[in-house]
Amino acid sequence: xxxxxxxxxxxxxxxxxxxxxxxxxxxxxxxxxxxxxxxxxxxxxxxxxxxxxxxxxxxxxxxxxxxxxxxxxxxxxxxxxxxxxxxxxxxxxxxxxxxxxxxxxxxxxxxxxxxxxxxxxxxxxxxxxxxxxxxxxxxxxxxxxxxxxxxxxxxxxxxxxxxxxxxxxxxxxxxxxxxxxxxxxxxxxxxxxxxxxxxxxxxxxxxxxxxxxxxxxxxxxxxxxxxxxxxxxxxxxxxxxxxxxxxxxxxxxxxxxxxxxxxxxxxxxxxxxxxxxxxxxxxxxxxxxxxxxxxxxxxxxxxxxxxxxxxxxxxxxxx
Numbered sequence: 349x350x351x352x353x354x355x356x357x358x359x360x361x362x363x364x365x366x367x368x369x370x371x372x373x374x375x376x377x378x379x380x381x382x383x384x385x386x387x388x389x390x391x392x393x394x395x396x397x398x399x400x401x402x403x404x405x406x407x408x409x410x411x412x413x414x415x416x417x418x419x420x421x422x423x424x425x426x427x428x429x430x431x432x433x434x435x436x437x438x439x440x441x442x443x444x445x446x447x448x449x450x451x452x453x454x455x456x457x458x459x460x461x462x463x464x465x466x467x468x469x470x471x472x473x474x475x476x477x478x479x480x481x482x483x484x485x486x487x488x489x490x491x492x493x494x495x496x497x498x499x500x501x502x503x504x505x506x507x508x509x510x511x512x513x514x515x516x517x518x519x520x521x522x523x524x525x526x527x528x529x530x531x532x533x534x535x536x537x538x539x540x541x542x543x544x545x546x547x548x549x550x551x552x553x554x555x556x557x558x559x560x561x562x563x564x565x566x567x568x569x570x571x572x573x574x575x576x577x578x579x580x581x582x583x584x585x586x587x588x589x590x591x592x593x594x595x596x597x598x599x600x601x602x603x604x605x606x607x608x609x610x611x612x613x614x615x616x617x618x619x620x621x622x623x624x625x626x627x628x629x630x631x632x633x634x635x636x637x638x639x640x641x642x643x644x645x646x647x648x649x650x651x652x653x654x655x656x657x658x659x660x661x662x663x664x665x666x667x
Contacts, residue, residue: 349499349664352597355657356613363612364505366496366628369601373410373438375631376492380518381411383487384476385419396420398474401466403427403459405515405563406435407631408478413444421474424466426459431559434635456564478516479567488522496523496626497530499665508623509535511579511611512630513561513604514547517570519628524575535576539611542580547572557583557640560604560630579611586610587645588653594633596658602636605629610652617652 352363368376388394400416401424402409409425416423423444427435428451436446449458460479467473478484500507510527512520517538524536540547541556552564566572583603590606593599608627616623633641647654 349496350661351664352609352661353659354613355659356617356652357655360659361613361616362624363609363616364500364507364624364626365609366492366499366626368492369605369629369632373407373414374634375407375411376519376628377407377411377631378415379491380478380484380487380516381408381415381476383491384478384481384483385412385415387483388474388476394474395472398472399424399470400476401426401463401473402476402478403456403463404478405456405560406431406635407560408476408516409444409446410435410438410442410635412476413439413442417443426462428455428459430455432635433638438635478518480569482569484516484518485522485525485569488519489526490522492519492628493523493526497527500624500626502665505624506531507534507626509537509576509612509615509625511537511539511608511615511625511627513539513558513607513611514567514570515561515563515604517567519630520575521569521571535615536574537576537579537611537615538570538572539579539581539607541586541607542582545578545580547578548580558586558603558607559636559639560602561607579614581607581610581614582648582651583607584645584648585651585653587640588647588651589656590633590636590641591645592653592656592658597661599629599661600633601629602631602633603639603641605631606653610656613656614652 371378399422403426426447429448527534544554544556586607612625612627
């Protein structure tokens with residue numbers, strides 16, 4: 349974990365960050381993919397000869413490709429065709445095959461539907477079903493959240509709130525459950541793009557550039573009634589913050605990580621008392637080199653990142 353020191357409008361603050369971009373394939377999804385496969389093997393729901401098929405916005409597909417191949421499986425990934433080219437290249441470089449779905453073919457929801465059709469037609473196909481698989485959240489409850497708590501306790505910090513963007517919902521639900529088991533009053537805030545507030549509206553609306561979150565629908569494992577108010581951030585502000593993290597602190601993270609940091613700082617600024625806020629850097633920037641992350645992003649009214657000065661960071665309590 350790291351402690352990021354920042355200054356916003358002449359006031360300094362700190363945010364605590366779990367750095368998941370250092371995982372095997374560079375994203376937080378490695379935890380969930382490994383845990384789901386471990387549980388499937390233990391319960392006998394997958395055989396060594398089975399084909400792993402999953403619908404994904406990218407990171408999960410990369411994780412299942414790497415771990416699935418290491419376990420000897422054929423892997424097929426279905427994903428919308430508007431996601432970054434790097435995602436496709438990485439999956440294919442790991443020996444998995446990619447099926448792309450256009451908006452006309454249903455995009456993300458079409459990807460999920462196709463995976464179900466393929467499974468129904470072939471009993472040798474194993475579907476992780478990340479959006480409804482409770483082992484997704486359990487993976488983060490048993491690993492990510494436990495590590496966060498132990499690492500913060502090692503430096504005598506008690507978290508007041510946790511903020512994270514919602515893709516499958518595994519991170520927010522799993523981390524939230526564990527942290528509240530340690531302290532029931534901890535606030536758990538899901539985060540979504542202002543341009544596509546699916547969590548707030550309950551349906552797909554608008555479009556956004558924070559790949560990996562707000563995938564057109566609210567996943568089955570997400571229980572909004574168990575969480576605190578949703579935090580909204582702009583995709584442009586998130587891009588600017590991800591760029592600033594790389595250029596100022598040398599932290600090469602993706603756009604959703606920029607969004608998470610803005611969300612954490614926004615929560616602190618809205619509070620009437622100092623808060624120890626925790627978030628995650630979900631993935632590295634390697635999958636976004638062909639996206640707007642590498643372009644000059646215009647500043648718009650209401651953005652926080654132009655007024656945030658990133659001063660320094662300290663790593664602490666490595667696991």
